[in-house]
Amino acid sequence: RMYRAGTGDCFLLQFKRGTTVRCNMLIDCGCILGARADFLPVIADIKTKTGGVIDVLVVTHEHADHINGFKLCADAFARFEIGEAWFAWTEDESDELANDLRQNHSKLKMALQMASDKLTKLQADKHYEHMFAEEYHQKAMLAAKEKFIGSVSQLNNLSMNLGAAAKGKVPSMVTLFKQLKILKKDTDVYFFSPGELYDTLERLPGIRVFVLGPPRDPKMLNITEVKGEHYEKRESKSNKDLALADVMMGKQDDPAMLPFEPEYELTDANAVVRKAYEAESWRNIEHDWLYSVGGLALRYESSINNTSLALAFQFESSERVLLFPGDAEFGNWQSWYDWEWTVNDAGEKKKVDAGYLLANTVFYKVGHHSSQNGTASAIGLEKMEHEELSAMVPLSFRKIQSVWLNTMPNDHLCAELIARCQGRVLFSGDRDVLMKNIKTPRVSVKKSHEATLNALNKVFDGKIYVEYEVKS
Numbered sequence: 001r002m003y004r005a006g007t008g009d010c011f012l013l014q015f016k017r018g019t020t021v022r023c024n025m026l027i028d029c030g031c032i033l034g035a036r037a038d039f040l041p042v043i044a045d046i047k048t049k050t051g052g053v054i055d056v057l058v059v060t061h062e063h064a065d066h067i068n069g070f071k072l073c074a075d076a077f078a079r080f081e082i083g084e085a086w087f088a089w090t091e092d093e094s095d096e097l098a099n100d101l102r103q104n105h106s107k108l109k110m111a112l113q114m115a116s117d118k119l120t121k122l123q124a125d126k127h128y129e130h131m132f133a134e135e136y137h138q139k140a141m142l143a144a145k146e147k148f149i150g151s152v153s154q155l156n157n158l159s160m161n162l163g164a165a166a167k168g169k170v171p172s173m174v175t176l177f178k179q180l181k182i183l184k185k186d187t188d189v190y191f192f193s194p195g196e197l198y199d200t201l202e203r204l205p206g207i208r209v210f211v212l213g214p215p216r217d218p219k220m221l222n223i224t225e226v227k228g229e230h231y232e233k234r235e236s237k238s239n240k241d242l243a244l245a246d247v248m249m250g251k252q253d254d255p256a257m258l259p260f261e262p263e264y265e266l267t268d269a270n271a272v273v274r275k276a277y278e279a280e281s282w283r284n285i286e287h288d289w290l291y292s293v294g295g296l297a298l299r300y301e302s303s304i305n306n307t308s309l310a311l312a313f314q315f316e317s318s319e320r321v322l323l324f325p326g327d328a329e330f331g332n333w334q335s336w337y338d339w340e341w342t343v344n345d346a347g348e349k350k351k352v353d354a355g356y357l358l359a360n361t362v363f364y365k366v367g368h369h370s371s372q373n374g375t376a377s378a379i380g381l382e383k384m385e386h387e388e389l390s391a392m393v394p395l396s397f398r399k400i401q402s403v404w405l406n407t408m409p410n411d412h413l414c415a416e417l418i419a420r421c422q423g424r425v426l427f428s429g430d431r432d433v434l435m436k437n438i439k440t441p442r443v444s445v446k447k448s449h450e451a452t453l454n455a456l457n458k459v460f461d462g463k464i465y466v467e468y469e470v471k472s
Helices: 036-050 064-072 096-124 127-131 138-158 173-179 242-248 268-279 288-305 330-338 354-359 411-421 431-438 447-458
Strands: 011-017 020-027 053-058 081-088 188-192 207-213 310-315 321-324 341-345 348-352 361-365 390-393 425-427
Touching: 011 036, 020 036, 036 053, 036 064, 064 173, 081 173, 096 138, 207 330, 207 354, 310 330, 321 354, 330 354, 354 361, 390 411, 411 425, 411 431, 411 447, 425 447, 431 447
Parallel strands: 020 053, 053 081, 081 188, 321 361, 361 390, 390 425
Antiparallel strands: 011 020, 207 310, 310 321, 341 348
16 A cells, blocks of 8 residues: 655555455655645554554655654654564664764765755845846846755755764664654664565565665665666766865865865955955855755765665565565665575575566566656666566655656656556556656557556545555
């Protein structure tokens, strides 16, 4: 069951034997731009459906569109009985690499926040209106600045504030969830690492759980796109600007950390030059270095996406797979092929890999809300060849940031997905609006597939969820 709070992930999986529910699993609860009022009906439905018992809570990564529902409605979630919670290894505060990653992410987050605040203040103080007052294209230049500042602000708001560092360590999501009293003292907490296989879980009899990602290799975490392996060409990425981060954090005693070389800085020795520049605002560039925060924001967002806990659930009896990759981007997907797992197949040992899992996938939770780089192509979707493949897309224009509108839904990806699923695709948002954005001049969708899609989705018109049953 996928809930319709907006653009964000909130999935309830009920594993059954016959009509008896053996395990209630909740994967994430978030919605970008979501408010408490958006989540309360969702939580009420989850409670009705589960009887207030969540056997397994899975938290994929720290972006707001996956976890802000927990924070906004902590009191409601605190009343659930949660048996155990699964997190990626990146949330293990005893893991040195995980602590380093969180420290780095925190540093970038604070730099992004401070730069965003400075740019927003410049806008509020009408700095740019004054700067462009005499320019021929004043309105266009002002609009460009406003759009940039708005985009940075939106990207900044995507990440949750997990709290201040204590004793040199940035708190993990586990600490946050305990502070919110969602996780209790008797809640079992597990950290999953790539390459692990769990096939004897008491709460999931007859189910294999393959841990695909996130990778432990920092280089893989930073790979968001590869030419020919995503669904839309984009401009080349900028590197993480740690120098900018240090400047924003006030570490300006080191000349190497300054945004400009010393010889380009105005001092009292060249007061005449300073006076000339200060007299004409268009000459000033003291704020221009802040604009590099755009690259920082994009890289920061993507690096968090690649820390997604990516899981494949397989029915032992039929080998059918349910794939939940969170918001994994290319580096996460590619790292899945580093692993082989040994399974027991009718009493015999058999080695399997990521290609095998994708070929047996009958349900795909579409990564990163159908963006162009949230689903790998040749090593991802093109490997999903099962005739019963179906998919859910957590995307709604009712709640979405404007900076995502040029990537979601990606027409090439969605058209290919609809074709492979033969129309068995469910949306969390208004399908008419989404389909208009999918059926562009670049792609085509079969009428029969669209008819199947409309029929499946129509059943849930007016409901706060869409639902799909997969037989084992």
